[in-house]
Amino acid sequence: MIKTHRNHPLWYAYALHRISGLALVLFLPAHFYVLSLALTQPERLDGFLHWTEIPAVKFAEFGLVFLLSAHLLGGLRLLALELLPWSPKHKTLAALAASGAVLISGTFLLNAV
Amino acid sequence: MPREFVISGLRLFWSTAIMNEGFSEAPQRLVEDKKDTILSMTNETTKMSVKVWRGDKSSGSYQTFEVPRQENQTVLDVVTWIQQTQDPNLSYRFACRVGMCGSCAMMVNGAPRWTCRTHVNKVLDGDTLEVAPLRNLPVIKDLVADMDPFFDKWVDAGGHHAPSASRYDDMPKISSDEPERAEANKSIECINCAVCYAACDTVAQNPDYLGPAALQRAWTLLNDKKVDDHDAVLEKVSGKGGCHNCHSQGSCTLYCPNGLDPMRAIAGLKSATIKRALKRGG
Numbered sequence: 001m002i003k004t005h006r007n008h009p010l011w012y013a014y015a016l017h018r019i020s021g022l023a024l025v026l027f028l029p030a031h032f033y034v035l036s037l038a039l040t041q042p043e044r045l046d047g048f049l050h051w052t053e054i055p056a057v058k059f060a061e062f063g064l065v066f067l068l069s070a071h072l073l074g075g076l077r078l079l080a081l082e083l084l085p086w087s088p089k090h091k092t093l094a095a096l097a098a099s100g101a102v103l104i105s106g107t108f109l110l111n112a113v
Numbered sequence: 114m115p116r117e118f119v120i121s122g123l124r125l126f127w128s129t130a131i132m133n134e135g136f137s138e139a140p141q142r143l144v145e146d147k148k149d150t151i152l153s154m155t156n157e158t159t160k161m162s163v164k165v166w167r168g169d170k171s172s173g174s175y176q177t178f179e180v181p182r183q184e185n186q187t188v189l190d191v192v193t194w195i196q197q198t199q200d201p202n203l204s205y206r207f208a209c210r211v212g213m214c215g216s217c218a219m220m221v222n223g224a225p226r227w228t229c230r231t232h233v234n235k236v237l238d239g240d241t242l243e244v245a246p247l248r249n250l251p252v253i254k255d256l257v258a259d260m261d262p263f264f265d266k267w268v269d270a271g272g273h274h275a276p277s278a279s280r281y282d283d284m285p286k287i288s289s290d291e292p293e294r295a296e297a298n299k300s301i302e303c304i305n306c307a308v309c310y311a312a313c314d315t316v317a318q319n320p321d322y323l324g325p326a327a328l329q330r331a332w333t334l335l336n337d338k339k340v341d342d343h344d345a346v347l348e349k350v351s352g353k354g355g356c357h358n359c360h361s362q363g364s365c366t367l368y369c370p371n372g373l374d375p376m377r378a379i380a381g382l383k384s385a386t387i388k389r390a391l392k393r394g395g
């Protein structure tokens with residue numbers, strides 16, 4: 001999978017963007033369904049929200065926050081690459097996007113525990 | 114027809130690149146001479162194990178050769194040594210041997226390289242070297258990839274000059290300081306080696322994708338004042354196989370042996386095509 005020609009930062013940035021995008025596509029329908037419970041079955045929503053206090057679920061949420069922020073910041077980087085005047089600093093920007101995602105999701109995790 | 118003209122031009126250029134078919138009737142004497150010279154230059158003490166792809170369009174496998182190491186040795190030297198001393202049937206392609214013609218590119222230890230200017234020291238993995246035909250192109254035989262799809266896409270991307278003046282008009286004066294010219298200059302040293310094409314995963318996944326070299330060529334045309342119909346250039350690169358397929362992985366830029374930056378050129382096309390679409394109202 002990680003063949004020699006792929007072993008460089010921008011390819012990893014691409015892979016992260018693709019994986020986080022796919023994971024969010026899978027997650028969002030479930031997310032909206034649960035939110036819709038607020039309107040249709042508020043009791044069930046409350047039951048579900050208790051469940052989210054479990055540490056393992058909190059940890060999974062941390063993963064989601066990471067994927068979301070990685071996809072958001074990575075997407076901003078791509079928009080800048082395509083639409084703003086060219087800058088050769090793409091490896092730096094990709095690294096910044098990834099570390100920004102770690103920072104945001106790390107803050108979330110620390111707040112949760 | 115410009116298309117036929119460009120294709121036949123490219124074919125002519127390529128037919129001058131030696132396709133070193135083993136069956137060629139190279140005078141035996143010459144082969145023997147070279148063998149002697151090459152052997153006498155050889156320091157027999159260290160050897161490396163070289164896996165070379167053998168096969169054709171339908172199938173193939175790696176064949177291993179023990180090749181003497183030399184202090185100064187390119188991957189093309191290694192392949193030539195094998196062809197001249199071990200197996201005259203080995204097919205590969207080269208012409209200039211100095212990084213000008215773009216005909217010698219192959220996959221070396223998993224990455225696309227111009228073999229005539231790739232030193233073994235730089236790419237050797239332990240004591241093994243794996244040499245295969247360029248990725249993303251059909252194989253003709255052994256290390257010879259079929260370049261036709263690559264050149265066809267070059268043409269599909271509008272990679273020919275569409276003149277806007279006749280021979281009776283004055284030559285337009287273009288200063289090399291003009292920003293457009295400066296931008297085009299960054300991309301014109303392409304030698305058509307298809308290293309970027311072999312490095313690109315988008316090419317691998319999408320057979321219609323024009324690929325980095327062809328799109329970069331379109332970018333130079335877009336920045337060329339002598340090209341009249343810039344809209345036609347943008348039209349060609351906004352379609353199905355066009356610039357918006359690119360995922361900005363940058364393998365093209367990383368591996369281009371001439372230090373060109375197709376990713377930058379494609380980003381330029383993306384923004385130009387978006388601006389054009391916005392101007393037209395979608």
Ligand code: SF4
Pocket residue numbers: 312313314315316324325358359360361362363364365366375376379
């Ligand atoms: S930047 Fe675009 S053209 Fe270059 S290797 Fe990546 S996907 Fe291919």
Ligand code: SF4
Pocket residue numbers: 215302303304305306307308309310325326329368369370371372373375
């Ligand atoms: S852009 Fe670079 S890698 Fe691609 S064909 Fe031209 S010279 Fe070769």
Ligand code: FES
Pocket residue numbers: 207208209210211212213214215216217218227228229230
């Ligand atoms: S043989 Fe011409 S570029 Fe390598």
